[in-house]
Amino acid sequence: MCATGPVGGLRHTPGVIGCRCEIAPPTLLLAVAEAGDPDVRDAALRTLLTSAALRSRRATLGPTLRRLGLSPADLAFLPAEATAAGPENTVYDVAGGEEAALPGRRVRGTTDPPSGDAAVDEAFDGAAETAAFYREVFGRDSIDGRGLDLVSSVHFGRRYDNAFWTGDQMVYGDGGGGVFVAGGLTRALDVVAHELTHGVVQFSAGLQYRGQSGALNESFSDVFGVLVAQRAAGTDAASASWLVGEGTLEPSLGRALRSMIAPGTAYAGDDQPADMDSYADLPVDDDPRNDNGGVHINSGIPNRAFAEAARALGGNAWETVGPVWYEVLTGGRLSRVADFEDCAALTVAVAGERYGGGSAEQDAVRGGWEEVRVRLRADPR
Amino acid sequence: MKVTVVRSGGVAGMVLTVEVDAAELDADAAAQLRGLVDACEFGDGPPSVIADGFGYEVAVERDDGTVERSRFGQGGAPPGAGALASWVIDGPHGHRSAGR
Ligand SMILES: [Zn+2]
Numbered sequence: 001m002c003a004t005g006p007v008g009g010l011r012h013t014p015g016v017i018g019c020r021c022e023i024a025p026p027t028l029l030l031a032v033a034e035a036g037d038p039d040v041r042d043a044a045l046r047t048l049l050t051s052a053a054l055r056s057r058r059a060t061l062g063p064t065l066r067r068l069g070l071s072p073a074d075l076a077f078l079p080a081e082a083t084a085a086g087p088e089n090t091v092y093d094v095a096g097g098e099e100a101a102l103p104g105r106r107v108r109g110t111t112d113p114p115s116g117d118a119a120v121d122e123a124f125d126g127a128a129e130t131a132a133f134y135r136e137v138f139g140r141d142s143i144d145g146r147g148l149d150l151v152s153s154v155h156f157g158r159r160y161d162n163a164f165w166t167g168d169q170m171v172y173g174d175g176g177g178g179v180f181v182a183g184g185l186t187r188a189l190d191v192v193a194h195e196l197t198h199g200v201v202q203f204s205a206g207l208q209y210r211g212q213s214g215a216l217n218e219s220f221s222d223v224f225g226v227l228v229a230q231r232a233a234g235t236d237a238a239s240a241s242w243l244v245g246e247g248t249l250e251p252s253l254g255r256a257l258r259s260m261i262a263p264g265t266a267y268a269g270d271d272q273p274a275d276m277d278s279y280a281d282l283p284v285d286d287d288p289r290n291d292n293g294g295v296h297i298n299s300g301i302p303n304r305a306f307a308e309a310a311r312a313l314g315g316n317a318w319e320t321v322g323p324v325w326y327e328v329l330t331g332g333r334l335s336r337v338a339d340f341e342d343c344a345a346l347t348v349a350v351a352g353e354r355y356g357g358g359s360a361e362q363d364a365v366r367g368g369w370e371e372v373r374v375r376l377r378a379d380p381r
Numbered sequence: 382m383k384v385t386v387v388r389s390g391g392v393a394g395m396v397l398t399v400e401v402d403a404a405e406l407d408a409d410a411a412a413q414l415r416g417l418v419d420a421c422e423f424g425d426g427p428p429s430v431i432a433d434g435f436g437y438e439v440a441v442e443r444d445d446g447t448v449e450r451s452r453f454g455q456g457g458a459p460p461g462a463g464a465l466a467s468w469v470i471d472g473p474h475g476h477r478s479a480g481r
Contacts, residue, residue: 099456159471162391164433164455177471179393191392198432209432217432218394245392253479257393269395269480286428286452288389288436289396289481296394 086135087142088149089127091120094156094171103153103169119154119186123172126192127152133193133228134200137318138326143199145330150196154186163191165198175248184248189232191245191257194225204330205338210284212339214295219302220329222260227318237310237317260307263300272300276340276373301372302340309368313361324351324365344369345377384414386469387438390429390455399475410474417468421451421461429454439466 094104107120114121127150134140142148151169160173163185170192176182185191198221201207207217222244230240243266245257254267263272273279279301284293291297306325310317328334328346335342347365355361369376382403389396403411418441429436434455439462441449451462458466469475 161393162433162435162455164392164431166431178477179391179395179397185392194392195433201432221432249393271481286425286436288387288438288452291389291394291396291436296390299394 087131087147089124089131090149090151091115091124091127092151092153093117093120094153096155096158098157102156102166102171103151104155117154118183119172119174122183122186123152123154123170123192126186126189127170127196129189129232130193130196130228133224133231133318137231137322138330140200140330143196144203148199148203161185163195165195165202167199167202170195179250179253180248181250184245188229188245188248190222190225190229191248192225193228194221194244197221197224200224201329205334206336207334207338208336209292209295211293211295212298213335213337214292215298216302216338216340216343218295218299219306220325222258222299222303223306223322223325226260227322231316231318236315237307237320238314240317242307258300258303260300260303261311263304272297274300274304274372276301276375301374302343305344305368305372305374307368308371309364312364312367320361321351321365321368324354324361327354340374341377344374348376382415382418382444383442384418384465384469385438385440385442386466386475387440388466388470389436390433391435392433395479396481397470398478398480399470401469401472401474401476406474413468414474417461417465421465422459423449423451423462424459425451426453426457426459426462429457431455437462437466439469 089110090106091108092102092104093107094101097104107117108115108124114124131142131150134142142150152172153169154172154174156171156173159175159177159182161175161177161179163170163172165171172185173180174182175184198217201217201220205220207213207220209217226240226242226244230236241256242261243256243259246255248257249255249267254270256266258270258272259266263274264270266272271280280294280297282290282294282297284290306317306321310321313320324347327350328343331350333346338346348362348369351359351362351365366376383400384403385398385400387396387398401414403414406414421439421441423439423441436454437452437458439451443449451459453459453462
């Protein structure tokens with residue numbers, strides 16, 4: 001039977017994918033997967049996941065994968081889900097539940113009309129807009145580049161002041177807990193796209209979420225978050241506010257989560273540095289005040305480098321500097337533990353490859369990093 | 382007894398500190414707080430493994446000056462610590478401040 005396929009890692013095994021014969025019941029395979037020796041476990045898992053994925057599409061497997069300590073990346077051996085219609089876009093209502101209740105009750109699918117619940121419909125539209133951005137601007141097929149279905153859950157927790165990407169799906173709280181205005185988290189397209197871009201980073205450069213690599217992870221999410229919103233609104237670099245999450249905070253706190261062009265000015269208490277001279281050298285430890293070594297703090301520095309370069313060039317940022325940052329993120333040359341200088345050197349090199357050495361674009365990218373006082377190494381070419 | 386909860390991270394990346402002093406509470410609320418503190422297993426839980434997950438610190442300072450503390454990431458609270466943190470952060474009794 002199929003369950004006795006070749007052993008090894010969860011890699012592509014042609015005979016398993018095409019199998020049409022009877023397979024063992026999922027409950028039995030799960031028991032084998034959880035109890036068996038490593039080789040048997042892998043074979044049972046591969047069979048289980050393949051059959052489940054062929055029946056129900058990969059993105060609905062999140063909870064099962066988590067129970068087994070796996071991520072969607074472990075299903076890379078499956079054929080890509082690319083279809084002419086693009087990935088499925090599905091929204092669930094977790095109705096006040098938290099992690100254990102995800103994804104919740106299915107309330108809107110790809111071809112369904114608006115549900116009338118603003119959170120549901122905004123999560124749906126934001127996911128669709130973000131996927132369209134990556135497909136139309138960069139030719140990327142969904143979050144993982146291989147057609148991963150878009151899954152969002154809304155109404156997480158009670159008055160929950162956060163939105164996040166779990167590793168396989170989007171989750172939105174309602175806000176209203178004292179930090180975000182009620183409904184603010186789904187209403188802001190740049191916040192939705194920021195979170196979905198954490199998924200893109202996970203499936204591309206995989207930047208470690210600590211210290212400078214973590215601040216770059218945050219910055220790529222802000223950069224593509226605002227580019228998705230700028231493109232949707234038809235806003236060019238000169239007229240853009242370069243604010244992230246404008247209007248999402250309780251007004252008494254401030255006007256936005258971050259300012260990319262003037263870091264440290266978005267809200268009262270915003271302590272993002274605007275350049276390396278005021279870099280926050282925080283330890284990477286378990287003290288929540290230190291933010292994994294300042295990932296949300298020092299991200300202001302690469303954010304501003306991008307915004308300055310985009311402003312210097314004018315035009316649409318997603319067509320000028322955006323493609324440079326996208327190639328750096330996804331081109332395989334940026335290390336998981338890259339620091340600001342690594343990223344700066346790569347953006348200058350990629351701008352040269354794309355637009356020519358000494359081009360206005362390369363000068364603008366170099367100028368952006370100079371503005372924030374990130375040291376540029378000798379020309380990497 | 383004072384209970385202080387620090388919550389950081391999230392997409393906003395803000396540090397929120399909320400403090401509740403049992404001496405300022407009415408008898409019902411003080412009893413609720415004591416019950417939650419008694420049910421809380423201190424010690425640390427796993428950090429959040431997701432980008433923009435919240436990070437928490439819960440600290441209880443007893444009247445004799447002893448302090449117990451728990452740090453954990455979103456979804457990784459030790460038994461009782463999540464309920465105590467929510468009561469302090471989401472309830473009406475806390476003094477809130479923003480900043481590191
Ligand atoms: Zn983030």
